[in-house]
Structure formats: C-alpha cells, structure tokens
Amino acid sequence: MNVVLVGAGNVATQLGMALKNAGHEIMQVYSRTGESAAALAEKLECPYTVRLDELSDKAELYLFSLKDAVLPDVVASMKPNGGLWVHTAGSMPMNLFKGYARRYGVLYPMQTFSKIRAVDFRSIPFFIEANGEEDMMLLKQILRGITEKVYVLPSEKRKYLHLAAVFACNFTNHMYRLSEKLLEEEGIPFEVMLPLIDETAAKVHELSPAKAQTGPAVRYDLNVIDRHLSMLKTERFKEIYRLLSENIHEEAK
C-alpha cells in the first residue's frame, strides 16, 4: 500500500519504519519543519516536502501524526482526494475529518515513542476506528503485519483510554524522574533503582495495582511520611508527596 506520512515526530518515525518493514511503500513525508521531514525521509528513503500543497494526491493511506493542537488546521488545509485519511491521536475524535475527507478513520498505537529508541510493535495494542466497514477491514489488514493486538474502539472511549495512558506512562515516567532527582542530590546512580522499577511493572501483570500497593502511605505510617516530607526541599515536591500519599491512603480505606 502507498502511504503518505503527514508529520515527522516520534510516532510518525516509529510507525513509518514499521510500515516500511511490513512491506508498505512510504511515498512522501510532510512536516512543517524541514529538518524533521528530511531526517525521516532519509530513514524511509523517500521524498519529503514542507508544503502541504505539494503533497501527492495518489496515496491510498494518509497517516496524520501531528500535535493535537495543529491536527485540525492541517486537515482543513488539505485538498480532498480519494485516499483513506487516518490520524494517530489518542484523544482526538475521528469526526475531525468530516467535511474534508470522504474516507477516514483512526489508528491509535498506545505506546510511548521516542525517535531514538526502537519499539517492538508486535506487543503494542492498536485501537482503530473508521467511517466505513470496508476501511475498517483495510486498517485491520494494514496492521496484520505489524501487531497482533488490534481493538476497535469508538472515539468516546478512546479518549478515556488516552487519559488512562497519561497516568500509566507519562506520570509514571515523571515519578522515575523525581526519584532520579533525589538520587542525583546524594550522588547515587539512578541505575540502582532499575530492579525496583522493573518489579513494580512486572507485579501488576499478576496482581491488580490496588493489591500491589506497598509503602508508607498504604500502611499509613505517619512517622515515615513526616520524615520524608521534612527531607524534601521544595514546596512543590512536598505537595506532590502529600497529595499522592493521601490519595493512596484514601484508596486503601
């Protein structure tokens, strides 16, 4: 299948590579930023453009991987064509394509992508949606070579899924970052924390997070909690510790 990538960020990069590896042809890459477009085009061995009006209208699939804030504008600026237009945004509705494309859908890979880290796509769950039954089949077919986990999910539910992913991934990573900061101040390498991080993740494969909870907050050990609060140096840091500890305690009651 011939694909045009609209966007050249983390998701476009990883998904573009996966599509290419699965045998699809990337016809063209678009990005407003010449540098990003060129870098991804080089990886995918295809042409690129920084102008929307230079986009090919011959592709079968147009894959939009853009910041939510710019996605609707870019869609509205494009000339209609016969291809299937699909975006990869967790929290944007499918209907943003309405009035601009005849065939459209969503293909949301729920994973955290960075340009420099390759990801094993086979285990990534994809949540898809389309405005026609045939295009839904087409999306399933495209994904067949990429992942085993394809779920059909309407926009209304997908936005909650995306919100849940912010907690499980983005906020979790921020907890790692705060942990790293505390260790940095004491000259302890972050590396020592990795076995604990791995086990914390592995544990919820077996126990629900509610049952997996350990630590001073769930025991409501105020001795430890107060000592920890006094060790944290900024008001913001204390506030985070206090709020999360209270919430863990509330949950456990």
Place this chain on the structure above:
Amino acid sequence: MNVVLVGAGNVATQLGMALKNAGHEIMQVYSRTGESAAALAEKLECPYTVRLDELSDKAELYLFSLKDAVLPDVVASMKPNGGLWVHTAGSMPMNLFKGYARRYGVLYPMQTFSKIRAVDFRSIPFFIEANGEEDMMLLKQILRGITEKVYVLPSEKRKYLHLAAVFACNFTNHMYRLSEKLLEEEGIPFEVMLPLIDETAAKVHELSPAKAQTGPAVRYDLNVIDRHLSMLKTERFKEIYRLLSENIHEEAK
C-alpha cells in the same frame, strides 16, 4: 548461620525464604500477631512465638523486619545477647540499636514485596551497614548466596534512597491504580495497559527519565490538558493531574 526473624510481614516472609533457600537455618519466628507468625513458621518449618521474652538468645543473626513505628520499641524490649542485630528498614538509622546490642547493622533490600508473589532475589540491590568491620564482612558473606548486588551505604544516604524508592515504586504503582480506575469506568480491561507500562519501565534502562518523558504535559499541549481535566470526575483527581502536569512542564523548561 542460625537466624531468628523478628517480624513476619512481607519482607520477613520473602527474606526468610531466601535465607532458607541459601542454606541458612531459621531458628524461630516472632510476631506480635499469632496468625502471621504461624503462617511464616509453617513456610520455614520452624517454631514461632508471640512473646519477645521467649526469643532464643542463641542465634547468630537477628533480623528485624517490622513497621518503622514499632521497631525501636521492640528493640528496646529485647534482652541483650551476643548475636548480630540487623534491621531491614530503608529509612531508619542503624544507631537505633545503640545501647541495646553490641553488634548491629542494616540490611536493606530495595524491592517491593508482597506475601503472595515470589521475587527473584539475585537482581535485588541490598544496601548494608554495620558498626564493625567484621560484621560488615559477615553481612556480605550472608548475602553472597542471595544477590549479586551488595552496596555499602550509610544511614544518612539510605534514607534518601528510600524516599527515592517511594517515588519509583509506591507512587508509580498508584499511577497504575489511577489508570485502572479510569479504565474500569469505561469497561476497558487494565490488561491493555500492560505493554505501555512495560515499555515505560524498559525505556529508562536506556534513556534517563528526563529524556524519556512524552505526553501532553511535556509538549505543554493545553488543548489536551484542559480536555483531560474536564474528563476527570473528582476534585482530587483533577488536582493530581494538574500538579503533575505543571511539574513535568517546569522540569522540561
């Protein structure tokens, strides 16, 4: 080596099993709660007691795995003997033994333990401390059969390590829990989140958490942030989302 376990909670259970498997002899288990003491004693095939004055004074190692709040009292209630007294608490100083035991130390396994989930000890980092060089060697020797990762760390640093572990483990698990709650409300199984959770943990083996951060907060995508806030149902939930997003944004600046 002959060991007496003072405490029968999650840490005592897992560590007691590991010591037994490494060839040490568990002489006796103490817990204030008869039920916990009996359950662990059965696993370890040894006698138990609920009375401190019935503790054997013949052991070479006394391992205290108790809530921080009760640890000093239990230590103060024990009769002195010739054994090495060691506690497993991340944030309690070694010196709490001073005046009660002649030989003492700390053996802190940095991991999250639940009674019903077995843990692979070989990858767990242990942070140790002792009031004498010989006992430090003895602790290293005991751990040789259990883990490859033994670090000597003074109490002053260990308490920061423990605080960092609260973020990397306890608060991280709470993020999983909040994610699970959001999915429950939509009837989506938590299982779909596991590949994302695994990748989020795996990623920080390669990238620092600061570099691994993704999501609306680090992009400071206010469209998404505001939409997410409006989807959260309780004030507490919104407060957590807002505080963490602001902090991610501050960090990224």
